[in-house]
Amino acid sequence: MRKWVSAFTLTSSVQWLFFIFANTIVVPLSVAQAFQVPSETVTLMLSSSLIFTGLACMIQGLFGHRYPLMEGHSGLLWGVMLNLGLSASAMGMSYTQIGGGLAAGILLAGVVTILLVALNWIQYVQRIFTPMVMSVYLFLLTFQLIFVFFQGMLGITEQGIINIPVSILSLVLVVFVSILKIKGSKMISNFSILIGIVVGWIIYAAVFPNEGEPVVMHGLSFALYPLGTPNLEYGIIAVAFFAGMLNLTNTVASIQAAADLFKDTPNAGQYRRSFFWTGFFSIIVSGFGLVPYTPFTSSIGFLESTQIYRKEPFLLAGGMLSLVGLIPPVTAFLITLPISVGNAVLFVAYLQLFGTAFNSLRGERFTSNTIFRLAGPLLLGVSLMAISPTAFNGIPNLIQPIISNGLIMGVVLSICLERFISWEGIDQEMQKAS
Numbered sequence: 383m384r385k386w387v388s389a390f391t392l393t394s395s396v397q398w399l400f401f402i403f404a405n406t407i408v409v410p411l412s413v414a415q416a417f418q419v420p421s422e423t424v425t426l427m428l429s430s431s432l433i434f435t436g437l438a439c440m441i442q443g444l445f446g447h448r449y450p451l452m453e454g455h456s457g458l459l460w461g462v463m464l465n466l467g468l469s470a471s472a473m474g475m476s477y478t479q480i481g482g483g484l485a486a487g488i489l490l491a492g493v494v495t496i497l498l499v500a501l502n503w504i505q506y507v508q509r510i511f512t513p514m515v516m517s518v519y520l521f522l523l524t525f526q527l528i529f530v531f532f533q534g535m536l537g538i539t540e541q542g543i544i545n546i547p548v549s550i551l552s553l554v555l556v557v558f559v560s561i562l563k564i565k566g567s568k569m570i571s572n573f574s575i576l577i578g579i580v581v582g583w584i585i586y587a588a589v590f591p592n593e594g595e596p597v598v599m600h601g602l603s604f605a606l607y608p609l610g611t612p613n614l615e616y617g618i619i620a621v622a623f624f625a626g627m628l629n630l631t632n633t634v635a636s637i638q639a640a641a642d643l644f645k646d647t648p649n650a651g652q653y654r655r656s657f658f659w660t661g662f663f664s665i666i667v668s669g670f671g672l673v674p675y676t677p678f679t680s681s682i683g684f685l686e687s688t689q690i691y692r693k694e695p696f697l698l699a700g701g702m703l704s705l706v707g708l709i710p711p712v713t714a715f716l717i718t719l720p721i722s723v724g725n726a727v728l729f730v731a732y733l734q735l736f737g738t739a740f741n742s743l744r745g746e747r748f749t750s751n752t753i754f755r756l757a758g759p760l761l762l763g764v765s766l767m768a769i770s771p772t773a774f775n776g777i778p779n780l781i782q783p784i785i786s787n788g789l790i791m792g793v794v795l796s797i798c799l800e801r802f803i804s805w806e807g808i809d810q811e812m813q814k815a816s
Contacts, residue, residue, distance in 0.1 A: 391698065394690050397576035398699030401684050401731070402452050403706070403716055404579075404724040406435050409455040409673055413609075416467030417477045419671070423608045425710075428717075430670040431455070432707030438663045438675050439700035443693055447633075447648070447656040449640040450696035451681040453663070455673035456632065457526065458789060459488070462625045463673060465771070465783040466618065480618055481609025481671065487622025488668040489612060494623075495630065495661030499654050508653065510797060511634045513742070514755055518796040519635050520739035522763040522789045523679055527732045529767060534725030545722075551589065552726040555582045559730045563687060572688050575731055582723035590720075608671040617780040624784065626664070629676050631793060633657055636677035639738050643682055644691065683734035751808050755799050763792025 410431040414424040438453035446453075466480050498504055511519075535556070537548030559578035563571050570577070633656050641648040656677060664674035685691060706712050748756065766788035774786040784790055 391692075391695050393573065393576070394688075394692070394695035395698040395702060397573055397688065397690075398696050399702050399706075400576060400579050400719075400724075401728075402435065402439065402454065402699060402703055403432075404719065404728060405452065405454050405678065405680075406431060406703075407717060407719075408721070409460055410671075413460070413463055413467065413671065413673060416464050417481055417609050417671075419608055423605070423671075426605075427608065427671050429707045429710070429713065430667070431672055432713065433704045434663060434667050434670070434672065435675075436700040436702070436704030436707065438659070439703070440697050441663075442656060442659055442677065443697050443700065445655060446659040447637050447640070447652045447677065448693075449637070449644070450685065450691070450693045451636050451640055452678040452684075453660070453675050454678050456629050456676040457523075458629050458632070458676075458787070459622070459625050460673045461787060462621060462783040465786070466621070469779050469782065475615070478610035479613065479615055482607070482611050482613035483615030483618025484622045485607055485610060485668050485671075486612040486614070487619040488626055488674050489665055490619065491623050491626025491629070492661040492665035492668070492674070494627065495657055495664070499658045499661070502654070504650065504653050504657055507630055507657075508634060510801075511631055512800050513744070514746075514800055515631075515793060515796045516635045516638060517739060517742045517746075518756065518759045518763075519631050519789075519793050520639070520679065520735070520742050521760050522792045523635075524732065524735045524739050525764055526767060526789050527680055527735065528729065531725040531729040531732065535722055535729060537722045548590070548722050551582070551586065552722050555585075555723065555726040556730055559727055563730065568689070572690050575684070575687060575727055578727040578730070579719070579723065582726060583719060586720045586723050606669045621780060621783055625790070626674060628790060628793065629674065630657070632676035632679060633660060636679045636681070639679055639682045639742070642741070643685060643738075679738075680732055680735055682738045683732045686734040686737065687731045749808075752805050755796070755803070755805055758799065759792040759796035762795055763788035766791055 407428075410427040411424065414427050419427070435454055442448075442453045443450060463484055466484065467477065470477050470480050498507065535549065535552035537545030537552070539545055555578060558581070559574050562574035562577060566574060633653070637648050637652060637656060640646075660675050660677070667674065706716060743756075746756075766786065769786070771782075771786055774782050777785055
């Protein structure tokens, strides 16, 4: 029995490893490309990303919020950093100027986050992120992730054309993993994500043998702040700081969603510890040119898909990921995982996140007036997500990353609606009128 449990834990850990890896690997590579850093620096960014992500997962699971939630690079700040890097020439700034401003803003956000913990002001942050704001955030996060992974499934070429053979394989993989999840036995269902990745990887390698190229891991070239030394580019600092503080939404939403899943009630200490470690790791990784960290609310979808709620496999996966970052040949092998395969499998995993968002409404009933508190922010956010980023070129570059981000704008509108409108009063007036 003990051997079976050990094998089960190891297999579960490998599944967690692929999930965390698939959500991590693209981030440092894309940032490095946007800022045109040299190849040896890319190796450093990639390795340090895997090492610190594994450590952050373990420390949060053991000493932070203590839930099996992936601690990964913030999608919100990832988008901001990519947008600013790609807009360098348009703003008439060098990559190091922008990278240095980002580093300074991220450092400031990390320090302020730790100060919030030290001063015990986390309760005020929680008051801003009300249950309705959290619901809006969860819905918008679901749409954002689904859009990203659906596009990744299609294998869109540099010319913006869908790769039909890759798309067909991805759709078949989505159906295959969904059937395993819905119709498979408990064991098969629990490991549907891992099975989908392995099977999809093998089929992709057989059908498209020439698609992937060997990955060469260069020697490490250690240098702090590879994107740029912290500076006083106030506009860039302000954008990075604002996004960093808004990133706290992830922590509140993730802990609450995890508590609901585990039928638990989170205490103030869990929020404080989670904020502290998120701020701590964000400060550390800024020196390596990495996107700051946050608990991944999307981990809830993964947990619901696998139905494996034990913390041991998650902690072991974190340790394994850090080891991968220390062994270049292993990292080079895992990088060959086809992006379309990873996206197809994660697409199925994140379908569960929609259920989490829906359940977060807790049976809330809406009238023709109060529906605005949900529909307004939600539809604004989705509408912005559907608009091409180039449509915002006429807006000042420093606020482009904020205005064009549907997740940010939806959450900001929701916060404003909840803070300045008494929805309970509107309900009461409608009841009196009827």
